[in-house]
Amino acid sequence: MSEVLVLVEHVEGQVKKVTLELLTLARRLGEPSAVWTGPGYSAEAKAKLAEYGAEKIYVADSADIVDYVVAPKAELLAQLVSSASPAAVLVAATAEAKEIAGRLAIKIDSGVLTDAVGIGEGLVADQSIFGGGVNVRSRVTKGTPIIAVRPNATPVEAAAGAGAEEQVSVAVSDAAKAAKVVDRVKEEKGARPELTEAAIVVSGGRGVGSAENFSIIEKLADSLGAAVGASRAATDAGWYPHQFQVGQTGKTVSPQLYIAAGISGAIQHRAGMQTAKTIIAINKDPEAPIFELADFGVVGDLNQVVPQLTDEVVKRK
Amino acid sequence: MNIVVCVKQVPDTATERKLRSDDKTLDRDAADGVVNELDEYAVEEALRLKEAHGGEVTVLTMGPDKASETIRKALAMGADKAVHLVDDALHGSDALGTSYALAQALKKIGFDLVVLGSESTDARTGVLAAMLAERLGVPQLTFANKVEVAGSSIAIQRVTDYGYDKVEASLPAVVSVVEKINEPRYPSFKGIMAAKKKPVEKLGVADAEIDAAQVGLANSWSEVADFAAAPPRAAGTIVKDEGDGGVKAADFLASKKFV
Numbered sequence: 001m002s003e004v005l006v007l008v009e010h011v012e013g014q015v016k017k018v019t020l021e022l023l024t025l026a027r028r029l030g031e032p033s034a035v036w037t038g039p040g041y042s043a044e045a046k047a048k049l050a051e052y053g054a055e056k057i058y059v060a061d062s063a064d065i066v067d068y069v070v071a072p073k074a075e076l077l078a079q080l081v082s083s084a085s086p087a088a089v090l091v092a093a094t095a096e097a098k099e100i101a102g103r104l105a106i107k108i109d110s111g112v113l114t115d116a117v118g119i120g121e122g123l124v125a126d127q128s129i130f131g132g133g134v135n136v137r138s139r140v141t142k143g144t145p146i147i148a149v150r151p152n153a154t155p156v157e158a159a160a161g162a163g164a165e166e167q168v169s170v171a172v173s174d175a176a177k178a179a180k181v182v183d184r185v186k187e188e189k190g191a192r193p194e195l196t197e198a199a200i201v202v203s204g205g206r207g208v209g210s211a212e213n214f215s216i217i218e219k220l221a222d223s224l225g226a227a228v229g230a231s232r233a234a235t236d237a238g239w240y241p242h243q244f245q246v247g248q249t250g251k252t253v254s255p256q257l258y259i260a261a262g263i264s265g266a267i268q269h270r271a272g273m274q275t276a277k278t279i280i281a282i283n284k285d286p287e288a289p290i291f292e293l294a295d296f297g298v299v300g301d302l303n304q305v306v307p308q309l310t311d312e313v314v315k316r317k
Numbered sequence: 318m319n320i321v322v323c324v325k326q327v328p329d330t331a332t333e334r335k336l337r338s339d340d341k342t343l344d345r346d347a348a349d350g351v352v353n354e355l356d357e358y359a360v361e362e363a364l365r366l367k368e369a370h371g372g373e374v375t376v377l378t379m380g381p382d383k384a385s386e387t388i389r390k391a392l393a394m395g396a397d398k399a400v401h402l403v404d405d406a407l408h409g410s411d412a413l414g415t416s417y418a419l420a421q422a423l424k425k426i427g428f429d430l431v432v433l434g435s436e437s438t439d440a441r442t443g444v445l446a447a448m449l450a451e452r453l454g455v456p457q458l459t460f461a462n463k464v465e466v467a468g469s470s471i472a473i474q475r476v477t478d479y480g481y482d483k484v485e486a487s488l489p490a491v492v493s494v495v496e497k498i499n500e501p502r503y504p505s506f507k508g509i510m511a512a513k514k515k516p517v518e519k520l521g522v523a524d525a526e527i528d529a530a531q532v533g534l535a536n537s538w539s540e541v542a543d544f545a546a547a548p549p550r551a552a553g554t555i556v557k558d559e560g561d562g563g564v565k566a567a568d569f570l571a572s573k574k575f576v
Contacts, residue, residue: 069456069457069459069475069482069484070447070457070459071450071451071457074451095443098444099457099459102416102442102448102451103457105448106416109538111411112444112538112539114441114443115442128547129441130334130439133547134335134544134545135544136543138540138541138542139542140538141538141539142538142539143538175454178450179450179484179490180485180486182484183482184479184483185483186480187479187481194478224575242497245496248330249354249355249496252441257573271438286557291555292550294553295551295553295554296553296556296566297554298557298558298563298565298566299562300557304563305558305563307563309566310563311563312567313570
């Protein structure tokens with residue numbers, strides 16, 4: 001069976017959940033080979049990757065590879081595609097990994113598919129387009145398929161792989177060193193999970209009414225271990241930072257559970273959350289389009305409903 | 318500074334968007350065409366850089382005849398001139414084909430800086446700027462929420478999950494912008510009138526030295542196998558809050574094993 005390369009996403013040495021999802025998916029398509037880039041590789045990381053099926057782990061842990069924007073990682077993957085002739089390359093559908101996939105596609109003259117929510121027989125990818133209105137099945141017709149898969153699209157299953165480690169020496173070319181990262185600025189976001197990766201997202205919209213009142217959204221999110229999102233109306237009003245915007249010009253999330261509080265559900269918002277598995281809506285307007293998507297909806301004042309829900313969640317833990 | 322802004326015409330999100338049943342490409346006639354929203358931020362950023370550093374802003378659009386509406390809008394905002402890459406041979410190009418065609422046109426136009434939106438609202442691949450940097454062999458400065466140019470140096474803030482990266486490079490370069498980098502101006506009446514007199518050069522595949530075997534639907538690197546309207550979500554349970562809405566929502570969460 002051919003290898004399937006999986007580009008590992010990690011933060012502070014911890015393998016992210018989306019990588020375990022990709023390994024789970026890769027097992028169905030071939031032999032998963034994890035590709036670790038940048039510093040932070042450890043025995044713990046190795047064990048995690050093997051636990052979820054990595055037969056091989058390519059380790060390219062030089063700092064050089066993360067000191068420049070995107071290009072070195074694409075170069076490394078191109079090198080591995082050339083040496084390992086994999087059946088496919090899987091990356092997470094994050095902003096950066098999609099860019100890596102894009103540059104890789106040009107380097108190896110292969111097609112790339114983005115935002116897959118599943119991969120079936122013959123490496124046909126399922127995609128949800130136009131704000132969730134149309135389901136498409138696409139495939140790569142030239143070269144080695146490169147597929148970016150959305151976080152939370154695949155239920156994670158452990159199945160041990162050999163985890164054979166292979167150090168990869170990397171000589172980042174001058175061409176790939178054109179855009180240098182000179183500083184990384186971490187903005188305070190507390191202990192909450194990352195928006196695009198979170199299994200549960202609680203979002204607030206116009207109905208929240210003020211920046212101060214977003215605390216009731218945050219409290220519900222914290223009771224569920226969820227990430228906090230916001231509609232464009234809320235970020236435009238300056239009530240919540242822009243990087244938490246869910247929707248067409250913001251983040252696309254595909255969580256197990258999405259709770260929309262005070263969000264009407266305009267198409268621009270739906271484009272960013274419609275593939276959530278379960279949707280709960282809380283809105284005082286019974287005509288709000290968000291209720292068309294909701295598995296469960298409460299018509300009411302979120303100032304009453306959300307704190308009560310938070311109390312109940314805490315109580316029932 | 319010679320700035321080229323890549324602008325895409327996309328179907329209005331507020332209208333129903335469809336794929337064509339015959340060749341499975343976007344049905345551009347079914348919906349009103351509008352300027353891709355993030356590209357408006359790109360035009361604005363290009364205009365601001367020109368205002369600060371001098372030079373010229375050229376709009377580059379690839380698309381059918383109808384895309385000239387989008388060019389007019391960008392010119393009305395204040396861009397100086399435009400190039401419209403238009404040829405039936407380009408129809409149905411995927412991201413690889415599109416990036417190749419645009420890169421060829423950019424080489425022909427010449428540039429110090431290419432600016433574009435970080436994503437389009439129709440295809441939403443978010444890969445084009447990176448692909449252009451790869452094809453042109455210039456620095457990739459993408460997902461910028463701040464751009465600063467000083468002489469031949471350029472620095473951006475690249476938005477990341479944890480905050481942002483400060484990134485430095487030398488011109489020429491490709492920059493993609495995110496929302497909130499600026500507030501795009503509305504075209505003034507004077508701007509709209511002036512736009513009608515600004516030069517728009519049409520380039521075909523041969524004019525831009527594009528190899529026709531690398532573009533178009535038949536030569537794409539990927540294809541749509543099939544598509545269908547998403548099945549409507551099953552109607553949910555909607556309750557009116559009578560003082561126990563939160564409790565009922567918690568019951569629902571419990572029934573789905575979230576609590």
